[in-house]
Amino acid sequence: MTPEVHNVNSVLHHWTQGDTRLYDTLLEVLNDPGLQSRELVFILQSMRGCVAQLDRTHEVLVGSLMKVNWPNQEEGVIREYRSFLLNLLSAHTFYLRAGLRMLVRHFLPDTSESEPEAETKALEDKKYINIHLVLRAVSSLIPMTWTVLMPLLSNCCPFILRPLYHLECFFTNLLQIPAYMPSLRQPILELIVSKLIQLDVRSPRCEIECTEGDKQEVDQVMFQMEVPSKHQDDNMPDTAEHVGAQKLDVLMELLLKYIHDTSYKKDVCDWDTCKKLYRELLLVFERIVLPTCASSHCQFFMFYICSFKPALADGFIDYLWTRFQNPNSETVFRQTSVAYIGSFISRAKFISIKTLKTCMELMVEWVHRYLEEISAETIFADVSHHAPFYSVCQAIFYVFCFRSKDILDSEKGYKWAAGLQLQRIVTCRLNPLRSCLPLVVETFSSVTRIYQLAFCDTIIEKNKRCTISVSTQNNDGFAVQTEILDSFFPFDPYLLNRSGELVRPLYREYTCGAVSTPHTKQHLQMEDDDFLTETENKVAFGTSGAPMSHFGVSQKPPASTDFLNYGTSPGFKHV
Structure with a gap:
């Protein structure tokens, strides 16, 4: 030089x-x-x-x-x-x-x-x-x-198709910035979640199950539906592992560990710090996750932080219920909000029975009030006009399927459940059993029949024979029937492996267990129930009376094979 x-x-x-x-x-x-x-x-x-x-x-x-x-x-x-x-x-x-x-x-x-x-x-x-x-x-x-x-x-910020190591390095560095620039934490979290959402919608649940799940176990518990082979679907990935899911898994683990490390100091939750982080994440959830209708895993960061303190879980439910009750909100956001409530209180192990009952009471009270306020001329189950009503009904049915044992095992649980007047809901002229997801309806019918809280079989059979002529117009101007509610269960089983280690201990899998009350024991001892067929009896309780899965197989399915795993993403489209 x-x-x-x-x-x-x-x-x-x-x-x-x-x-x-x-x-x-x-x-x-x-x-x-x-x-x-x-x-x-x-x-x-x-x-x-x-x-x-x-x-x-x-x-x-x-x-x-x-x-x-x-x-x-x-x-x-x-x-x-x-x-x-x-x-x-x-x-x-x-x-x-x-x-x-x-x-x-x-x-x-x-x-x-x-x-x-x-x-x-x-x-x-x-x-x-x-x-x-x-x-x-x-x-x-x-x-x-x-x-x-x-x-x-x-x-x-690197594009999501860049190598995993590049994404991991960039996001790790992003999460270190708030330590000395705290004002940037919320927008940085928003940036990270927006990228996770992109990965999430590119990694459909069905593809992850086919590429990363145990195919033999999936075949046993897919509710008598064939798992499509790679030859049947040209869009299925050819690799042994789903690349998008791998990236999402690693980045979700980064985010969840950051949430934990920020909220906990020496294994003790720092309430002030945790509360501030929760508020920032709730804002990110509102802006990025809630309007997205195709995510399967990204929303679990809210599930995770809500497990730290009961007050956080209650606050999350209150936020969702407030959004649902707002009549100025778009219908799809109201439906999404109540879907989150139903899925959250059904799946989260940390939701107390008190919170569960309070949520159920709020939803049931809203449904009864809605039925009282609708005009007498309303006789048809019109999903397009009463979508929030059907969404709340489906959330009630869904929660009852999951938490009936907890409810009826609690003090005065049966009396409380009877006070919900579920029979009035299922027999109302809006006919929610017609428009809710059939699998939810069938399961709800079985559970309530066993406990004699509601009798749905006659209505279900009648609905199968009837065709309700309710039509709307699609984008092409053609008339289409809208009889079944578009369904979304945001906290369906978590399929990612690494980050799943943090989620699964907090997560409730579906079990078809019986309630140990005198009322229930009477039904358990019945060999031939007037309502249950022989097959249904075996499915519900097994030949020995022990709780079994709905499929008649040993009740320890992998995370991807939950009984009520509908795989309804994207969004409200039921596949």
């Missing part, structure tokens, strides 16, 4: 005089990938003394410095570069965007390998530490840093 370029002040002086030879030489040296650390230190030390001269006319020179790969250099280079950058950005804030963009781009690994060696990963981790030290210093020095940084994080 020409010794003259070490004196950057002299180089700039010659440039102002019209002599650009040394200036061009300096640019060539900075753009040389073989630039030695010792030479770079000399240049940075010299340039730090003339930072004031580096106005907009020297954007090319500053741009060349921004391209230097300094984070993996020796400690002397890192120290000099950090000092130069801080001086530059504090003296000329118009370089702030370029400086932050350079730092953010270093959040991605330098290697193009999808699975680098451990030594390479260690070097990358060291680089990220240096980047965060500089970024923390910049944020402390320049208060406007956070307003410029967030758009850059969004623009530089």
Whole structure:
């Protein structure tokens, strides 16, 4: 290297005089990938003394410095570069965007390998530490840093088709930023969840089950439906594992561990910190997850944080119920909200019986009040006009299928359940048994028949024979029948393996267990029930009277084979 370029002040002086030879030489040296650390230190030390001269006319020179790969250099280079950058950005804030963009781009690994060696990963981790030290210093020095940084994080975020290692590195670095810029936590969480949603909708539940589940077990419990083979569906992935699901699994684990580590200090929940994080996540849920109708796993971050404190779960339910009750909300959002309530209180093990009963009372009371307020002329089960009503009915049926044992085992549980007046709901003129999902209806009918809380069989058989002429128009202008409610069960079984280790201990699988009350024992001892066929008796209780799955197989299915696993994504479309 020409010794003259070490004196950057002299180089700039010659440039102002019209002599650009040394200036061009300096640019060539900075753009040389073989630039030695010792030479770079000399240049940075010299340039730090003339930072004031580096106005907009020297954007090319500053741009060349921004391209230097300094984070993996020796400690002397890192120290000099950090000092130069801080001086530059504090003296000329118009370089702030370029400086932050350079730092953010270093959040991605330098290697193009999808699975680098451990030594390479260690070097990358060291680089990220240096980047965060500089970024923390910049944020402390320049208060406007956070307003410029967030758009850059969004623009530089890698596309979801990039290798998993790249996504994992970038998101790990994102989650470290709130430690020194807490005002960015909520938008960063929103950015991460938006990417998880994209991965989620690209990884349909049916594909994950076919590629990652145990096919033999799936065949046993798919409710007498054939699992489509790869030859039957050309869109099925050919790989042994679903790539999108793998990425989603790793990134969901990152998010869930961040939620836990932020909320817990020394294995004790920090209530103030946890409550603040919950509010931010609830805002993210409202903006990103709730309007999305094709997610299967992303929404479980709310499920997870609600398990930390009963007050959080109650608050989540209250938020959803408030949204449902708002008559100004769009119908689809009201339906989604009540679907979340039903699925949440059915699946979450941490929901107390008191909360369960309160939710059921709210929903049942709303249904009875709705029936009282509708006009006498309303005789047909019109899903298009009464969608919120049918959604609440389906949530009631769904919850009762899951939690009937808990309800009836509780103190005065049978009396409380009888007070819900379920018979009035199933026999009302809006005929919810006609419009709700058949599997939910059949299961609800079996459960309520056993406990003599409602008798649905006659109505179900009548509905099978009748055709209700209710028509709307689709996008093409053709009349279509809308008899069955579009169904969505957001907390269907969690199929991802790594992140599932955090979710499954909190998750309730469907069991067809009987309630140990005198009223129930009478039914358990009956060999021939007037309502149950021989097959139904075996399905419900098994030949020995012990709880069994609905399929007559041993009740320990994998996570992907829950009895009420409908696989109804995307959204309200029942597949």
